Amino acid sequence: MRDSVKENMQNTHAKLTLAEVRAKLAGQKGKKYWRSIDELAGTPEFEAAVREEFPEHSSEWIDPVSRRGFLKLMGASMALAGLSGCTKQPDEPIYPYVKAPEDLVLGKPVYFATAFPFRTGAVPLLVKSDAYRPIKIDGNPDHPYNQGGSDPITQGTLLDLYDPDRSQHTYYRGETRPWVAFLGSFRAMLADKKASGGQGLYFLSTTVTSPTLAAQWKKGQANYPNAKFLQYDPVNRDSAYAASKAAFGEYRDAQYKLDTADIIVSLDADFLSGAAHPGFHRLAKDYANRRRLDKTSTGEYSMNRLYAVETMTTTTGMKAEHRLALRANDIAGFAATLAAAVGAGSAPSGYTWSDDAQKFLAALVKDLKANTGKCVVIPGEQQSASVHLAAIAINDALGNVGKTVVYTETVNPMPTVEGDEIKSLVADMNAGKVDWLVILNTNPIYSAPADLEFADAFNKVGTVVHLGNHRDETGLQAHWHINAAHYLESWSDARAYDGTVSVVQPMIDPLYGGHSAHEILQSLLDNPDVSPYEAVRSTWGTQAASAPGGEDPDFGWRKLLHDGFLANTAFTPSSGGGKAVIPAPLPQLAADALEIVFRPDPHVYDGRYANVGWLQEIPRPITNLSWDNAAIMSYATLDKLGVSEHDVIEISLNGKTVLAPALAIPGHADGSITLHIGQGRTIGRVAGGVGFNACQIRPSGSPLFAAGATIRKTGQEWGLAIPKSHYIDHRATYVGGDGSGTHSLEGNEAIDRGIIRYATLDQFKQDPGFAHEGYGKDDPAPDESLFPAYRYDKNAWGMSIDLNSCVGCNACIVSCYAENNIAVVGQHQATVGRIMQWIRIDTYFEGDLAAPRAHFQPMTCHHCENAPCEQVCPVGATVHTPEGLNTMVYNRCVGTRYCSNNCPYKVRRFNFLLFSDYDTPSLKLMRNPDVTVRSRGVMEKCSYCLQRINEVKIEADKNNRAIRDGEIITACQQACPTNAIVFGNINDATSKVAKLKKQERTYGVLADLNTRPRTTYVAEVINVNPALTPDVGA
């Protein structure tokens, strides 16, 4: 299978030089957007790829199929031919309860509050449970921190719970054992070691997020003073902690208040793309709330401005008004220079800045100085401690402390510099000091820096115990492996970014009888059989009981479980800011040096979610890469190294090597290669064999970025799955196309059809109607159609998407997968363009390749009033409803795909093969029972979450009332951390969506075709600094 892809890629990939692309760009007048560099250059391979409605091979049966399988299929189709509608349904058994649980109404979901204890801070959740099976995860709308928002990883943990590859047993040397056998052995060891105070007993844990677990260890350590508890995750907060220790004398967390920040500066801080950045949900929400262009009381538009300095192109950089690409190594120097310019230190010597950088710096300094107390500098999690120290100093010098940034105690109860901990552990292991090593929910054999040779040290340990969700690389090597309970199966607790305490409560009995770290640590205590529930309750019970209400002594605790959080437990900012002394940054890299930057994967994080099919398949922001990871670099670097995209290169760093396919993205810093950690796993039906493991060359001395890499071409190619530019414009010139059939519809139309419309704040102030000016940007009159208009008596559903708020984080896509039972097609199928996502986020790049601007546009079915798909369906499988939905009737669909051909938005997805998994038992539990699981040969697309509409409609009809505005929330809207998506009844003039649609900035994509889309967009307005880029915008 892999070979055919590779071959295909070889055939279609010609060399592309930067000069050619630049020349193409230079010839363009006005704005020019592109969705991929192939398209921009008009390369032959792109033309070949776009010639067909669906990408090459996507409509062919190219999978190897055995003769036996073929006969089986033929037999089945013969039997079903023509008579499929007449077949008799088989008898269906009913299994009623023996004793029905109280309060359970079958068919009605129940919602429970809990929290996802992610290592950057708890994500408070409201989990939808159908017959006590969690089937959908969303943010807790009542929680002060995330207010209902979530992110791709949080959404994806649902599939992680039902992952069929999860470890299901306790193993001892490869044989299954009962849990009590482990417990007996563990407690016998503890009894032995009691005298020595636990000498030789080591714990290596993932970052501890639970205050209860920290308390348990504290007590355990009192019993075993010589035992050691260490933490290690490959992606950690070492820099932030080290910097706060240096500045404040103790570990502190910074909390940023973007609601009051007019100027935001990101020093490689990717705070808009996912939960990998602490406080993402809150930061993104506050950021977006300041971009809604609401007028203040003085009648002025109040809007923030974002500056970003970064290495790898991220959504944060692309949302920024002004972005500077610098090598990761040089950002510390830039931060120190910036600090010096605002009077918080002295400028580093030996740094020279390019003209662009100098101009950027000057404008930035001027802006910051003009906005003291109303600006904020955010350092990147994956940046060095000196950047964090510089940020502390700058915020201090600009008077931001206490206003836009506050320092509090740490969210995680046991902060530590994890990079040092793993080093000391390996040293002790090699010295033979480690007798028992208990590994809790981390996977060091996979993720420890390569030069530590963890696997070798591993063999010098007497007994290794591994507690993990999967029997992963470490679990297979360990003597004992214990299957861990998922967070949706166990009791625990955690604090959110703002410090608010959330209790993690189980949603389902452990599917495989898993156990948690609480149970293991409790064995060290005097009362070893206390359950995790009792442990958690003893931590917070007293505090919860103080809540006023009723005589019931349990009231406070039950309220805590009901709400999901303990009110008023947010941290109070610590007074007295420390004084940061910015250390001299590393010397600037030589112009020709090559540095390697290590970052977590935007979806699978540090590899712990690598077996989650949704997260693997959904294209990552910016790179558009589905499955796999790559050596990500700029076009100039690609050119300089003499390789082309998809070429497999060998990267050597300090004597370690790894093979990686090259991938270029616009805007990446030159002379730098970004590698995402998290792929290259060797286990799991999803994760196994996907991508490469960047930890194999990661040095323990400089785990964030390291210079001095060498590159060797291997001459091989790897077919990266990049589902972009799949849909082609076939129209002849007389109907508005360019006749060539060689451009993606999106990229082509974005230029002259105004798919993306935006203006600067000044332009918008002068001309609020900018979104409707210019040829083709006016909507046709409502009666300009051969078809009679529909009438909508009561409801007319519509959606409005605010492009100013959309940060392109992909939370909506994962939410849609979970809600609508969308199938994962696999890497090969994704490569040939059969990915099934109902909502995608189109990224349009604009401007110079090295310094692009990008626009994110969530694209899903527009539910057109004059829907082109409806008119061509020969069997009436896609029809218009009385409320204006364009609905799919799956059992009518015969798979002609005419509808997709005729859809200008290219949002329809066809089940070329049987992608849905009907067999795996654990996945059956996960499905949304209100949505059909689609079979082969059926077209599908966004339904505006019809099942949710119907549910609310029935409830409203029963109570004889109109549907309230905001009562129907689509899955994408619910997940969106920035509230960019609004859904509602456009017939009701007072509804939020109707008001948004009346805004002057609202426009419909391709509305000049008279499709009259129900989904409209609110055009973007950017608040550029006129000193930097005067010539952008409408």
Add this chain to the structure above:
Amino acid sequence: MAQIFDRSSNALARASLILTGLIVIALGVTLNELQRSPWVTRQGQRADQPVPFSHKHHVEGLGLQCQYCHVSVEKSSYAGIPPTRTCMNCHSQIWTNAALLEPVRHSWATGESIVWTRVHDLPDFVYFNHEIHVNKGIGCETCHGQVNEMPIMYEQNTLQMEWCLNCHRHPEENLRPTSEIYNMDWKKPSDLNPVWCTATQVQRGVPTAESVSCTTTDPGKQMLMPAALQLSLSNAPGGRAVFATTSAKFTSQEALGGFLAEHYHIRSARELSSCEVCHR
């Protein structure tokens, strides 16, 4: 050379032409009938159940109300199959040794479900919702037949799409007062069996059932029943709505159905027969 075909062949040829046509038609008719036949739809078939539970005995004989077992019919899409415990409420006291009830006792003792065979098995791809039907005036009997007369449960109607659509296109033909939902012997109104209905003006947010009351005995003949008020539907000063009541006598389903459809706010036939109502 002798003729290969005799003259009689002409007749045969003609006959075969006609016969072919007839066979094609017959095949079509057969398939059509087959598709609608009880063999496919299971209409009227008595499935083999672990316990020969008699609705007739429990409903008509003992007077159990439907919701005693089917608890969620007003609250959920799913009416609910009773847990073993519901059976044991009585059968731990009576018929405790009956051989017929062995599966029930076995289930109770072991904690394993009694495995019933679904009698009303909707075609796939259809999402049916009980609560909205019973809350809007469709009785149990309308779809399930006179369950109180069924010693062994069977499917009264085909549950095929055409059957659903018959009602969704003309809901007023089957509407009854919500007070009569569980009445197995409800008769459509006629000259001999008239129905009197009183409706207060429907308030927002109050279930429609509470604003319409119907009776099969003449309210005029009842001593305590005040005469129906005939107030104009107008707004009193101060913006508060005056709840006018109207009372009427109905002697036909057409009239009653129209009245109830209006007061129960039944969606229009156009809305009800749209695909997305049942398919999603």
